[in-house]
Amino acid sequence: MGSPTGAAVSALSPVVSDVVTRAGFVLDELDVRPAGRRLVVRVTVDSPDAPGVDDGPAGGVDLDGVAEVSRDVSAAVDAREAEDPAVRDAxxxxxxxxVTTPGTDRPLTAPRHWRRAWLRRVAVTLAGGESITGRVGGVTDPEEGPATVTLAVGKELRTVALDEVSRAVVEVEFKPAPEAEVEALRAARRESAEQHQGTQQQDTEQEER
Structure with a gap:
């Protein structure tokens, strides 16, 4: 038999996910925990868009966005609670x-997290125990093979498979990123995009023959 909080997450997840998606955000986490005689429903939302190659590091969800999601989730949950016994019981x-947004100390556990960390400095621990610190560049599409990320480590670019990462967190920086690192990562991302586009074009031409 599942826990009461687990049942609450299962019952609320479709409702909350729908509201967050319609608001243009991504449901990063839904957590339900007891607090005295009531439950605390914590909804963590994030922006889905990865920055463009010429953009700086991504921004998060602003306060207006958080307020909008909070109002809409509250209304949707109350409405569903009134008509759905499963939600009411949960x-x-x-x-x-x-309703909150991910903190800077949130571990990077999905390709989307890495894309959102474009040009940010991260501390990475690999499965073999090696620790590296680098700046995040392009991330490959997991639907096209094992996902990898390009990191600027010192003066070199290093490709790391995401399934080899045991832990990665963004580091807080108090000064601008070195321009050489930024330009190297932008150039590598442009080159990767051009190669991908060329491969797609070749595949299309072969299908048309």
Whole structure:
């Protein structure tokens, strides 16, 4: 038998995910925990868009976006609670809703997290125990093979398979990134995009023959 909080997550997930998606964001995490006689429903949202090659590091969801999601999730959950016994039983009365965004100390665990960390400095621990610190460049599409990320480590670019990463977190920086690192990563990302486009064009031409 599942836990009450697990049942609440299962019941609320479709409702919350729909609201967050319609608002133009990504549901990063849905967490339900008891707090005294009520439950705390914590919704973590993030922006889905990866920065362009000529852009700087990505920004997060602004306060207006958080407020909008909070209002809409609250209204949707209350409406579903009134009509759906599963949601009503899962919440079991009063609950507190918290809508937040990921902190800078959130581990990078998915390709989307890495894309959002474009040009940010990260501390990485590999599965074999090696620790490296580098700046995040392009991330390959996991639908086209094992996902990899390009890191600027010192004066070199290094390609790391995401499935070899055991832990990675963004480091807080207090000064601008070195221009040489930024330009090297931008150039590598442009080259990768051009190669990908060329491969797609060749595949299309072969299909048309």
């Amino acid at each position: 919440l079991a009365g009063a609950y507190t809703l918290e």
